[in-house]
Amino acid sequence: MRLCFGSLLTVMEMRPSTFATNPALCAAMFSTVADGYLALDGSNVSAYAAGRINVPGNVSEGASKADPHAVSLSFRDSVMKYVDRNKRKDVVLALQDIVKKDETLDDQTVIELVNNLTVAQVRGLKEFVLDDFLAGLFLYTVQVSNAKLQPHVKEITDEYMDGFANQRASVSFVSKYGESSFDVAKSIGADSVALALVAEAGGNCLRCGKKIAVSHSSDDDSVSYGTRYTLSPGDDIVVCANCRCELTNASDEEKLALHQKKSDLHIRSLAREAMSKHTLSTEIRQTLLAVSKMQNSPNTKLREKPTKVENKVQDDDLKDLILLRVTRKYQGVNDELYRLSGEDKVVMDQHAQIIRRMYQDASLIKGINQQGIFNELVNEICAQTGESLRTAAEIVVSYFVQRCEVFDETPKQGDPLLKIGDSPISADIGDRVQEGHNTKETA
Numbered sequence: 001m002r003l004c005f006g007s008l009l010t011v012m013e014m015r016p017s018t019f020a021t022n023p024a025l026c027a028a029m030f031s032t033v034a035d036g037y038l039a040l041d042g043s044n045v046s047a048y049a050a051g052r053i054n055v056p057g058n059v060s061e062g063a064s065k066a067d068p069h070a071v072s073l074s075f076r077d078s079v080m081k082y083v084d085r086n087k088r089k090d091v092v093l094a095l096q097d098i099v100k101k102d103e104t105l106d107d108q109t110v111i112e113l114v115n116n117l118t119v120a121q122v123r124g125l126k127e128f129v130l131d132d133f134l135a136g137l138f139l140y141t142v143q144v145s146n147a148k149l150q151p152h153v154k155e156i157t158d159e160y161m162d163g164f165a166n167q168r169a170s171v172s173f174v175s176k177y178g179e180s181s182f183d184v185a186k187s188i189g190a191d192s193v194a195l196a197l198v199a200e201a202g203g204n205c206l207r208c209g210k211k212i213a214v215s216h217s218s219d220d221d222s223v224s225y226g227t228r229y230t231l232s233p234g235d236d237i238v239v240c241a242n243c244r245c246e247l248t249n250a251s252d253e254e255k256l257a258l259h260q261k262k263s264d265l266h267i268r269s270l271a272r273e274a275m276s277k278h279t280l281s282t283e284i285r286q287t288l289l290a291v292s293k294m295q296n297s298p299n300t301k302l303r304e305k306p307t308k309v310e311n312k313v314q315d316d317d318l319k320d321l322i323l324l325r326v327t328r329k330y331q332g333v334n335d336e337l338y339r340l341s342g343e344d345k346v347v348m349d350q351h352a353q354i355i356r357r358m359y360q361d362a363s364l365i366k367g368i369n370q371q372g373i374f375n376e377l378v379n380e381i382c383a384q385t386g387e388s389l390r391t392a393a394e395i396v397v398s399y400f401v402q403r404c405e406v407f408d409e410t411p412k413q414g415d416p417l418l419k420i421g422d423s424p425i426s427a428d429i430g431d432r433v434q435e436g437h438n439t440k441e442t443a
Contacts, residue, residue, distance in 0.1 A: 001101040002152035003111065005141040006051030010156045011094045012083055012134075013049060020082035021390055022049065028082060029138055030055070032074035033062035043318055043371050051149030055142045063142045068114040072135040080131065089171055092128050093164040094156070095137060099123055112136030115177060127174045169199040197238045198226060200265045205240040206258060207247070212240055231255045237262055283392035285336050289345060290384040291396065294354050318371045322398045333399040355400045374401075 001007070009029070013022050023040045026048060030037040034056070047053045054060075063071075083091060099105065100123050107120040114136035115129070125133075198212055205212055205226070212226035226238045229247055237258055239247065247254075337351065355377070362368065362376040374397060381393040 001098045001155055002051075002149050003095075003098050003102045003105065003137070003141065004051055004144065004149050004152070005055055005138075005146045006049055006149055006153040007098055007156060008095065008134075008137055008141050009045075009049045010153055011091055011098075011161070014156070014158070014161050015084045015087040015091050016391075017082055017084050019388060021387070022046075025079070025082040028079045029075075030059050032071045032078065032135070032138070033066045033142070034058045042375065043315065046318070048146065049153070051146055051153035054146045060143050063139045066139065068136065068139060071139060072114050072131045075135040075138070076131040079134070088130060088173075089168040090161055090164045092130065092133060092171060093167055094161060095133075096122060096125065097164075098156075111140045113139040126170065127172050127177070129175065129177060130173050166199050169203050197228075197236065197262075200262075200268075201238065202265075205243055206237045206261060206265075207239045207243040210240045210242075212238065231259050231262075235259060235262075281336065283389050284333055284395060285340070287381060287385055287389055287392040287396050288333070288336055288340060288351070291354055291381060292340075292345065292351055294358075294380075294384065315370050318374055322374075322401050333396060352400065355397070359400075 009022075009026060012025060013020075016025070023042050023045045026045045027037045027040045030040070036058075048055060080088075099111065099119060105111070105119045107118065109119050110116050111119055112122055112133060114132040117125075117136065197206075201212075203212055204210065227241060227244045228236050229239050229244055230236050232255070358377050358380055359373065362373045365372070365376070368376070377397045378390065378393045381396065382390050385393065
């Protein structure tokens with residue numbers, strides 16, 4: 001993996017607040033060091049996020065001259081509102097992980113430019129001053145190369161980000177750094193299993209409910225250092241030091257009660273994660289239902305021969321955006337269409353005809369290019385769903401680009417015929433989307 005502006009922007013984009021849009025987030029970040037970025041074109045933002053091109057020169061120059069602490073304050077006031085308050089720990093954990101895995105970084109390189117933290121210090125952090133950390137990495141990443149790094153940024157997927165949910169209890173946010181902030185956590189702090197147990201218990205001792213710290217750095221007397229206790233082989237819990245002593249002579253009944261409490265908390269934790277993971281799926285469902293109610297032209301002829309995205313999308317920025325959306329959510333859209341069809345809420349061929357009709361109408365606009373057509377389709381859908389579902393609209397349109405209802409190329413002889421709902425995966429993303437799933441018949 002590689003620490004660059006593309007990876008920073010992508011990580012923050014994947015934990016958005018309810019009203020955030022990718023262009024708005026990027027514009028807010030650029031505006032902390034340069035003028036003229038009240039709004040940004042979505043295609044440019046996609047290129048920055050994909051790690052395809054460098055950031056604008058005046059942003060790099062502005063970052064080199066800016067007061068780092070002023071930039072941190074601007075991040076607090078203007079940037080952080082675009083990041084989900086409940087998932088900000090995912091952001092810092094992912095960025096820290098990228099720093100750990102970036103083999104091009106020297107341990108003594110300063111990469112957090114607000115507090116002048118080195119790579120080695122960032123890799124060992126367990127406490128973060130959030131605004132300083134993100135602003136500091138921003139100031140560094142906009143001054144180094146962001147071009148031709150697509151393979152590294154593409155490693156940041158939904159699955160990658162979801163993996164940090166159970167590690168949130170391992171880090172904390174503080175108002176300023178102390179000496180203990182830079183110590184590499186020991187014992188429970190270095191134990192991923194224990195951290196997951198603490199997270200499931202809400203950061204509390206499972207037995208008495210007292211707050212548990214993940215390192216000795218806490219100076220709050222109400223917080224105890226947590227330790228692991230084995231109820232039975234393979235069945236551990238995390239408790240405070242006092243309870244650990246009292247459990248030395250615990251009865252079988254008390255151990256059973258603690259085991260049941262741990263199981264209940266684990267089930268609740270899984271339920272919370274499932275709800276979070278399905279938020280975007282719910283938005284995609286709402287978007288598909290909105291599209292199904294739009295004007296249809298039953299005589300619209302569908303194109304059922306797949307062609308690769310790279311063979312029909314000439315604009316590199318748009319291509320990056322479409323492949324990003326298709327890679328992450330193609331199968332999710334496909335499955336949702338089948339569910340809605342099974343519920344008799346959409347007819348898949350009619351759904352495809354609506355998108356095809358929208359594409360044909362947009363293509364008649366004089367002088368419009370492929371990016372303009374893509375934006376027209378997304379805007380038309382958002383007129384029905386609202387701007388808050390723009391990302392879902394982009395995913396749905398990208399799905400139908402892959403399905404060939406948007407943008408045309410004459411298929412080569414020998415291309416197989418597929419029906420709506422089958423999975424014609426572009427060659428350059430075939431290794432990143434599940435292959436071999438059963439071909440399904442249209443409703």
